[in-house]
Amino acid sequence: MVQVMLWGSLTSFTEGRTALEIEAANIKELLERLEEHYPGLKPTLEKGVSVSIDGMIYNDAWFQPINPDSEVYLLPRLEGG
Amino acid sequence: MTQTHVSTIVNGDAVEFLCETDETLLDVLRDRLTLTGSKEGCGSGDCGACSILLDNRLVCSCLVLGVEAQDREIETIEGMASGDELHPLQRKFIEHAALQCGICTPGFLIAAKALLAQNPDPTETEVRYWLAGNLCRCTGYDKIITAVIDAAAEMRGNV
Amino acid sequence: MGTHEPAFDVVGTRPLRPDGVEKVTGSAKFGADLTAPGMLVGKILRSSHAHARIRSIDTSKAEALPGVKAVITCKNFDKAKISPAKQNILCNIMAQEKALYDGHAVAAVAAISNQIARKALRLIEVDYEVLAHVTDVEEAMRPSAPVIQDDMFTVGVTPQPTQASNIAKRSEFGHGDVEKGFSQADVIIERQFKTAATHQGYIEPHACLANVTQDGQGELWCCTQGHFMVREVCAELIGMDISKLRVTASEIGGGFGGKTTVFIEPVALVLSREAGRPVKIVMSRDEVFRASGPTSSTSMRVKIGAKNDGIFTACEAELKYQGGAFADSPVQLGAMSAFACYNLENVKTVGYDVATNRPKNVAYRAPGAPMAAYAVESVVAEIADRLGIDQLELRLKNAAREGTKSSYGPVFKRMGLVETLQAAKVHDHYSAPLGPNQGRGVASGFWFNFGGQTCVSLNINVDGTIAIAVGTPDIGGSRASMCLMAAEELGIAYDNVRTIIADTSSLGYNDVTDGSRATFASGLAIINAARDAKAKLCARAAKTWDIPAEAVIWENGCAKPAGANAGNFAPLSLAEIAANAEKTGGPIAGHFEVNAGGAGVSFATHIVDAEVDRETGFVKILRYTVAQDAGKAVHPSYVEGQFQGGAVQGIGWAINEEYIYGEDGKLQNPGFLDYRIPVASDLPMIDTVIVEVPNPGHPYGVRGVGETSIVPPLAAISNAVSAAAGVRLTELPMSPPRVLKALEDSPDR
Incomplete structure (x- = not known):
């Protein structure tokens, strides 16, 4: 199980919880399980999110491994100028 | 639409062209004479990217009509280097990293050349005010000012 | 190090x-510098209404004009086949049922000359039903405001509203308990701020040359920050296989985020397909201002609580950013980055993304961060003054470091904020004497990097x-x-x-x-x-x-x-x-x-001296120093150039630049004369200190350096001007009338 942290406005889709326990070994599994357990997150996930694993930010890198003790944050899709 | 015949001198060469009476000299240079080194940033004389010398006077070519070039002498960025030898300003711009994207560079070089022709030893403030009609959005002007002052010194023989 | x-x-x-x-x-060949045999001139007709239903468009007279080879409208794009993600891009490049802002494209022509193309535009008859409009962010949020998008139901509030509004979404970030934090504070400062919308201001207008041949293959030459993005977006919008479209990036005359999307490129491709000839479109400067670019105007509230020793106990911000007709504001990035410079136990930011009758927002250098940093660093400066603590010292006391839990969640890896603060502190600029009516400001800033x-x-x-x-x-x-x-x-x-x-x-x-x-x-x-x-x-x-x-x-x-x-x-x-x-x-x-992955976070600290003319309200920037972490500066001259260029864009944002809309919803200053970006005579030299704290995510330690430099200036300059004026300024730009008004309203006067 990894603990994934959500940003505040997603809690309306997760029964108010900002920290979720998810069984996932990489980003792909994480996103799939999140959508499975919390269908309300689907539009946000489809629009694109970034995932921070131990302080490194990834976009759509499905096979980026996640360790059970990794710090994982779901973030709005980051874009630059 | 009857076009007007114009005879002029561009970068030392005799040139003839036909243009509409409402066509800017910038459009003539770019579209009819394929001299695309002069750029259009605004079309209203605010950015200086189209700077050229017209009878040795610094002008925005977007504010001059093509027909006004009759019997005049025009110098554009394409005429600044002599053969494969860059003008000191051109060399100093590269050396000092005085350009990032480079779109404003031709206008700055022409304007700086006009400055040094009448003031070979300008102060930083004089350079800044002379170049105030040329907009650069990338560099913050710092390295441009340095390059002009350094080129002026070299051209005076103080190196 | x-x-x-x-x-x-x-x-x-x-x-x-x-x-x-x-x-x-x-x-060097830029966007507008290429020509092709048989090339036509493409021009775009733009709405002069801020908000209007398009009842009909009659193009027959334009089509009949000799020399006109194609006239197109939204009917030439197959909206039903476009994916949801690209619907807004389509609606932006060619208005559908409604024109949503002054400058919104409604039709386009291709003709054999400039003159004929311009004449053809005048012959297109558009029947508009003019609608009520709104351009201000606070007004757009009111329940009585005209609704711009009928299907906009605020995301991020429970329960989701069933009535459409201009508030696209509410986002919240943070950790800890800010109420508890404020209850522990010895001093609390809370302020409201406003910033005007600004444009990236690249000197090269958007330009492209498109050629679609009879076999259905396309070539496109254009100035863009991403030609692969252009290819994929255009292919979808015009219904072409990606492999059939080849895009070449010209030299690019500045972008700063503004060339990360498409505007004229799909239009030129469709015109070329219809006409069977190459088509070149070059935007005028007026079009660049009215129909491309800008970033958000904002309304913000920031509250910070601190103990007497300067340690922050709680930080809170509410950010309202308008994102143009499609609510594309970077408010989430603003909310995530607002307090990223600080090590905080209790932090909360709430952001609102709001639609207005303005051009679609496009990224501008560190999108969303400069405004948020402006509000936050202004309050930080006030806290320092209130507690009598040195500005840099207060920031050092609270600075985020390696291992700090960031305000947006993740724990920071190796990063260089403290090093930039220390570099600023030892720089002789920081201790140089000031004259009358002069003030010094500092501010720090953060950007994610990707x-x-x-x-x-x-x-x-x-x-x-x-x-x-x-x-x-x-x-x-x-x-x-x-x-x-x-x-x-x-x-x-x-x-x-x-x-x-x-x-x-x-x-x-x-x-x-x-x-x-x-x-x-x-x-x-x-x-x-x-x-x-x-x-x-x-x-x-x-x-x-x-x-x-x-x-x-x-x-x-x-x-x-x-x-x-x-x-x-x-x-x-x-x-x-x-x-x-x-x-x-x-x-x-x-x-x-x-x-x-692995782009290392980036931090900078800026010092600026400003002088205020108390009679005119004019602000002069006297001295400027940038200290920023580059990880490893690969070519130091161009790293310095990024520092200097960002700082000067920030100077423009702070004291001059502003989208001004009239009561009629029209942009009043779509040109460089009235939208005045900094010129050489406005500025001093911009001193730079390159700090190098290697990024562990890059083999040479490199961090991106392009964007962070625009984050601190707004606040640093406002802090300098406020110090010089003796009164806290809370609105950008600090143009002479605003500074004068602040001086007049000041209780000390």
């Missing part, structure tokens, strides 16, 4: 850029020179940095490496040059492609010597036997191996493809 940073031979030196001569002689999809090809030529193809357009001299990293890794001379920007058919997909990613990500890919090439070069040497490949190493530009046991062979240089490539197995090339 640190113990095992690699030593570099050429990285960190300042060679001449490889494209310098082209750019100083006028031969990596993303990147692909390079590194070819070894038979003479030992290197040709590199990258897919990230060079906006500010990045080719030089690319060549430096390849030369470093291969151990050869900088002059032997040439980098080009490959077109979309010559290289795999590359994300847009944004997020300060080009030197980071293309650099990382080049280093890895060079390592790939070195392995192949070593293998060729091994074959030549008839020893195992593992027994060969690469050193100083040569293949060498790994040790005495491997055999006694004279080293083979890269040029020698390359010369024999045909005989040893064919061409030698290195490749690397990656979706790069």
